[in-house]
Amino acid sequence: MQHASNRSILSRLFAVAVALLLCTSSAFAQQVLRLSTTTSTENSGLLTFLLPEFEAQSKLKVQVISVGTGKALELAKNGDVDVTLVHARPSEDKFVAEGHGVNRRDVMYNDFIIVGPASDPAGIKGMKSALDAMKKIVDAKARFISRGDNSGTDQMEQAYWKEIGAKPTGSAYVSAGLGMGEVLTMAAELQAYTLTDRATYIAYRAKTGLAIAIEGDPKMFNPYGIIAVSPAKYKDINYKGAMQLIEWLTSDAGQKKIAAFKVDGQQLFFPSAGGVPR
Incomplete structure (x- = not known):
């Protein structure tokens, strides 16, 4: 009888332990x-x-x-x-x-900014209008790297192209489908322009060597x-x-x-x- 009683106590203790474990797991979840x-x-x-x-x-x-x-x-x-x-x-x-x-x-x-190589092949540095600068990038056939991922940055960029009624074509436009940090790295490697949020640019500035070409346009509020x-x-x-x-x-x-x-x-x-x- 004593053994049976001990087994009963152990069974109840085991059940309590399992219940506590389940409750704890649920709490963690x-x-x-x-x-x-x-x-x-x-x-x-x-x-x-x-x-x-x-x-x-x-x-x-x-x-x-x-x-x-x-x-x-x-x-x-x-x-x-x-x-x-x-x-x-x-x-x-x-x-x-x-x-x-x-x-x-x-x-x-x-805010958003347009960055590119320090050599500024499209000659846009210091322009006040982001749209005018992007039109000049198109006209100069300078290379532009796009996020191409339906991100907030990508949506803003596509809205800009739509407003100016033009967009880089062929090898001048690369739709990367990548995150901002990766796109900045790619822009540096290909000596291209890109639209970026300022925060990620600053975090990657030392790695990329890209320079700010356009900033301060109210349209680039983020x-x-x-x-x-x-x-x-x-x-x-x-x-x-x-x-x-x-x-x-x-x-x-x-x-x-x-x-x-x-x-x-x-x-x-x-x-x-x-x-x-x-």
Whole structure:
């Protein structure tokens, strides 16, 4: 009888241990927050700078998927992530209007620039208009490297070509289908121009030797927004975690952290949760 009693106690203890293990595993699973975002936030080093503080406060582990904006929104649309941080406002508004996301917030901004070889074969350096400069690149048959990946940068570039009614042709135009850092590297190797966000350019400037040719055109303004995936569409979305990240990034603490991020002493992103100076 004593042996039977011991076996019964051991069985109950084993059952409790298994239950605790399952609960613990479930808790760990709930602590993951999946974030799709652009290559610029990853390549620049911003997320590496920001996320440890958020993770320590929230007890969440953020899994980052860094792709172009188009792909980042597609992942969110399919419920493969919980929250998305991107920079293509028309696409963001469409994403929310179609019911895929909720609670979009402005987070930060920087700007696009056109960079190229220091020799400036198209003679565009110092021009004030990005469109005029890109038309001159076409006329000069200078080589241009495009992201070609439906990223926010790519969408902006394609809008520029459409506005001027022209685009480089043949070997003068390379659609890379790559992230911003890789495109900058390619532009340096091929002595070509490209459109880039300033943050990634600064992070890669020393590696590439590319020079800024065009900057300061208001058309090259580059705002970033963060959106939670709709919990009404996907019941298993970590909506609570998504909102924790959104609230933190747009809080005073998060905005100050964004402003504090610098490379070579230069601020790369500017907080915009409280409104954007134009």
